[in-house]
Amino acid sequence: MATRRILVIAGSDSSGGAGLEADQKVIAAHGCYAMTSTTALTAQNTQGVRGIHETPSEFVKKQIDACIEDVGVDVVKTGMLASAATIEVVADALSRHHVAVSVVDPVMVSTSGAQLLPEAAVKTLCGSLLPLTTILTPNLPEAKLLLRTAGVAFKEEPENVQDVIDIAKAIQQLGPTYVLLKGGHLPLTKDRLTSKKEADRDIVLNVLCGNGKILLMESKYIVTKNTHGTGCSLASAIACNLASGMDMEQAVKLANRYVEAGIKLSKDIGKGSGPINHFHSTYSLPFAPGGFIEYLLERDDVREPWKEHTEHVFVQQMAQGTLPLAIFKHYLIQDYLFLIHFSRANALAAYKAKTLEDISRSAKTVMHIQEELKLHLEYCKEFGIDKEEVERNEESQDTFDVAHRYVLDIGQSEDWLALQVALLPCLIGYGMIAKRLYNDPNTTREGNIYWKWIETYVADDYTEATVNGSELVEKHAVRQSASRIDELAQIFIHATKMEAGFWDMGVAGA
Numbered sequence: 001m002a003t004r005r006i007l008v009i010a011g012s013d014s015s016g017g018a019g020l021e022a023d024q025k026v027i028a029a030h031g032c033y034a035m036t037s038t039t040a041l042t043a044q045n046t047q048g049v050r051g052i053h054e055t056p057s058e059f060v061k062k063q064i065d066a067c068i069e070d071v072g073v074d075v076v077k078t079g080m081l082a083s084a085a086t087i088e089v090v091a092d093a094l095s096r097h098h099v100a101v102s103v104v105d106p107v108m109v110s111t112s113g114a115q116l117l118p119e120a121a122v123k124t125l126c127g128s129l130l131p132l133t134t135i136l137t138p139n140l141p142e143a144k145l146l147l148r149t150a151g152v153a154f155k156e157e158p159e160n161v162q163d164v165i166d167i168a169k170a171i172q173q174l175g176p177t178y179v180l181l182k183g184g185h186l187p188l189t190k191d192r193l194t195s196k197k198e199a200d201r202d203i204v205l206n207v208l209c210g211n212g213k214i215l216l217m218e219s220k221y222i223v224t225k226n227t228h229g230t231g232c233s234l235a236s237a238i239a240c241n242l243a244s245g246m247d248m249e250q251a252v253k254l255a256n257r258y259v260e261a262g263i264k265l266s267k268d269i270g271k272g273s274g275p276i277n278h279f280h281s282t283y284s285l286p287f288a289p290g291g292f293i294e295y296l297l298e299r300d301d302v303r304e305p306w307k308e309h310t311e312h313v314f315v316q317q318m319a320q321g322t323l324p325l326a327i328f329k330h331y332l333i334q335d336y337l338f339l340i341h342f343s344r345a346n347a348l349a350a351y352k353a354k355t356l357e358d359i360s361r362s363a364k365t366v367m368h369i370q371e372e373l374k375l376h377l378e379y380c381k382e383f384g385i386d387k388e389e390v391e392r393n394e395e396s397q398d399t400f401d402v403a404h405r406y407v408l409d410i411g412q413s414e415d416w417l418a419l420q421v422a423l424l425p426c427l428i429g430y431g432m433i434a435k436r437l438y439n440d441p442n443t444t445r446e447g448n449i450y451w452k453w454i455e456t457y458v459a460d461d462y463t464e465a466t467v468n469g470s471e472l473v474e475k476h477a478v479r480q481s482a483s484r485i486d487e488l489a490q491i492f493i494h495a496t497k498m499e500a501g502f503w504d505m506g507v508a509g510a
């Protein structure tokens with residue numbers, strides 16, 4: 001999907017819960033691209049507004065033009081506009097740049113009671129901006145102020161649903177294509193009536209009016225102090241949904257649910273009315289794309305088992321050439337048998353893969369292992385072990401048995417990626433061991449009968465296989481959830497311990 005660009009024209013809330021700070025969080029959480037034109041700075045926190053520093057209107061215009069003339073824009077969202085002059089600038093910009101969709105949150109007074117738009121500017125808002133607005137999102141106090149300013153008669157104290165609908169309709173007459181009248185300031189009773197009693201509050205009713213239709217959206221009234229910036233967040237969520245191509249009803253319904261969950265899942269921040277949780281459905285992975293394996297190896301719970309696997313005494317003795325030959329021979333035979341099981345596991349991975357590309361990759365690995373097995377037999381010959389002897393040997397029924405059963409069990413009970421991760425410690429482990437020993441000046445080269453083993457696993461052939469396998473895992477890792485990544489890490493740890501166990505078996509088994 002093309003990048004969806006949202007230009008926010010609003011004030012900054014230094015405490016990050018409302019204003020363009022909230023807008024940008026919402027936009028990021030929706031996967032859209034946010035640009036800003038800052039109308040004012042506020043010194044603000046969850047308890048109140050301490051000061052307002054207005055941006056000169058000409059500068060607001062400069063920011064808008066700079067963004068749209070270069071990046072372009074899909075939806076403009078406005079919040080605190082601070083002055084009549086800035087409202088004129090915004091209205092002029094919407095016309096000049098032929099902005100197709102605009103979401104206007106008529107911010108006038110903050111929840112904490114600070115005046116964010118002078119009363120005198122409300123007239124300008126009605127006259128200049130509302131006729132250009134795609135959707136206006138007033139709360140009830142804002143709606144009343146708009147109607148009073150426009151000189152429209154309405155029922156000041158709505159008592160039931162119809163009264164609220166009438167207000168929404170009256171606002172729509174002022175020019176916006178759609179009006180979303182937010183009912184958070186007037187929770188209704190179970191019977192959809194107004195009540196002065198706190199205990200009767202049960203339902204929040206939002207009314208969407210436009211396109212000749214009225215849509216009533218109800219949600220449960222939530223008792224919470226964390227509502228700072230809900231209006232800003234709702235309008236931004238609508239802007240994102242519209243930019244994504246949704247129709248108005250769907251955009252508003254989804255945005256309502258987004259904010260509702262944000263209120264429910266908010267954490268107390270600050271001493272006053274805290275912000276909603278903007279990222280309740282955004283789970284970021286602990287690694288950048290392509291960095292899954294590196295992340296795994298750096299994890300606290302992986303480092304120790306990984307070291308036990310890759311720096312095992314068996315490996316160190318190979319490097320020094322001091323590993324008893326009988327132990328190595330036993331290992332060679334067991335490794336041959338292991339490779340057969342490793343092929344089976346890869347064949348199972350081919351079966352579990354969803355695309356032909358991934359099936360082919362696993363099949364290629366099986367073919368690769370077949371070649372490796374031939375080389376392995378030749379290698380065995382050098383140590384005086386012939387094919388018959390290798391095949392006469394039974395698998396040891398100890399750790400080794402447990403090790404390949406574990407991989408195959410993961411393969412059967414879990415998904416394709418889990419199986420790939422279970423195979424990973426063997427695949428990349430051998431490559432990393434060999435590379436380290438190959439580059440270590442302390443490794444004995446002259447006369448070391450195990451030097452060839454090291455060379456085998458730094459050779460292009462094997463390196464290619466590890467790159468192939470790693471890329472495959474990386475490609476799929478970025479599509480997982482954070483909690484799944486944790487589960488995969490546990491599988492990796494277990495499989496790594498099995499690899500270390502394989503070396504243990506080598507040392508003990510001969």
Ligand SMILES: Cc1ncc(COP(=O)(O)O)c(N)n1
Pocket residue numbers: 010011012013018019020042044079080107109110111112116227228229230231232
């Ligand atoms: C910069 C800025 N913009 C908007 C609001 C309204 O948010 P709320 O109604 O939650 O106080 C605000 N407090 N500050």
